[in-house]
Amino acid sequence: MNTQSAHVAVVIPAKDEVDLIASTIRAARAIPYVDLIVVVDDGSTDDTQSAARAAGATVVRHPVNRGKASALETGASVVAMRDAEGRQPRLLMFIDADLGETSVQTAPLVGPVASGKADCTIAVLPKQAGAGGHGLVTGLSRKAISNMTGWSPTQPLSGQRCMTREAYEAAKPLARGWGVETAMTIDMLVAGMTLQEIPCDLQHRPTGNDFSGHLHRAAQYRDVALAVNMRRLRGVRVTSQYRVDPSTQRPGEPFCAYKIRPVTSE
């Protein structure tokens, strides 16, 4: 694909995001090549869906909450239905609903994917005021990705990602709930895709250090552990004989896990 022919669909999973969804949508419209914005209201109990519709997005709704991964799958299916026959499928840009007016800062994720330098780009966010974690979930995710593929991402949980339809398909079926980013990274790298982390000046609602923040992290830990263990059981990994030397890895550079591709019999 060349950048001239790129079309981008933004997919926004949203659960109870009435306060920020409209500004997130409006700012996302200014991302280059965006011609479709799909919001998946994941069983919100507030008026997220009306706010998203009023802001001009295509909105679909889960009548009950199914978790972020399921919302992404629904959104990607809606985009596939809207892709035109005979044209390259749109690039998918997954962004969270709570980015507000900073959502446009995901724009740098598009170029490397549109030009074919990367199959999937992942935003690295600046330090967020009020964030209270101790790196436990992030560490679990990073270590698992590194063990299985040799890549050591800076922010393995970041959900702001731009990807080709082919890269998305390599990650399907998506792991449940909060395990989705970790599993997606592993599955794409094992499938031979090239991933790249890119700094983006984004702000989102940070998870604090209060009781609900810790409950949220516990759920994240559970989902990441489950996604990783399922892959371990299935033997999903890039075997060491085919792996690139991890010491050649440069943060921010495109990364493909293979130095040579294994020969597979169909």
Ligand SMILES: O=c1ccn([C@@H]2O[C@H](COP(=O)(O)OP(=O)(O)O[C@H]3O[C@H](CO)[C@@H](O)[C@H](O)[C@H]3O)[C@@H](O)[C@H]2O)c(=O)[nH]1
């Ligand atoms: O059941 C849910 C819960 C959340 N969301 C949406 O998912 C997004 C991310 O949720 P958020 O509460 O903002 O999660 P964070 O803990 O801030 O998320 C960080 O960590 C997650 C992985 O654990 C990633 O998915 C996020 O991109 C990353 O910002 C938001 O748009 C939510 O509205 C749903 O669609 N369904």
Ligand SMILES: O=C(O)[C@H](O)COP(=O)(O)O
């Ligand atoms: O606050 C965060 O960054 C996430 O909830 C992950 O928490 P962590 O600090 O345990 O990685």
